[in-house]
Amino acid sequence: xxxxxxxxxxxxxxxxxxxxxxxxxxxxxxxxxxxxxxxxxxxxxxxxxxxxxxxxxxxxxxxxxxxxxxxxxxxxxxxxxxxxxxxxxxxxxxxxxxxxxxxxxxxxxxxxxxxxxxxxx
Numbered sequence: 001x002x003x004x005x006x007x008x009x010x011x012x013x014x015x016x017x018x019x020x021x022x023x024x025x026x027x028x029x030x031x032x033x034x035x036x037x038x039x040x041x042x043x044x045x046x047x048x049x050x051x052x053x054x055x056x057x058x059x060x061x062x063x064x065x066x067x068x069x070x071x072x073x074x075x076x077x078x079x080x081x082x083x084x085x086x087x088x089x090x091x092x093x094x095x096x097x098x099x100x101x102x103x104x105x106x107x108x109x110x111x112x113x114x115x116x117x118x119x120x121x
Contacts, residue, residue: 011052012036013043014085015061019106023056026110030117040064047073052080056104059086074100 010032012020020036027034035050037043040061047055055073057066066084073082078100085104102116 007033008053009033009035009050010054010056011043011047011050012056013038013040013046013061013066014056014058015039016058023108026113038062040066040069044069044072047077052077054081054083056083056085059084070101074098 010027012023012034014020014036015038017038020038024034024036032054033050035046035052037046038061040063043057043061043066055077057070057073059065059067067086070082070084073080081100081102083102083104085106085108087106
């Protein structure tokens, strides 16, 4: 685990631009390097480029269900913390629940997020 937030890369994959920008602004103030994509395809490509430490993955995306790619992200980025986010809590499709996986329901509490990030440092 990297102990310095400045070295941590966060990838947000969510089609709600306002959510991406809000989360990016918040995490940037905490010295994280933040990237976002508004489609699943673009998110997969962005992840290959940046090798994220933390991933926030929405479920309902314009080009597919993000949560169906959860195992892909867990396998390709085993050191990353995967955060599944959704406005509702659907069943997880063939995803093995591990300590590297957290589920968030929108809206995300910034207080809860801050506590979560403190555990990461």
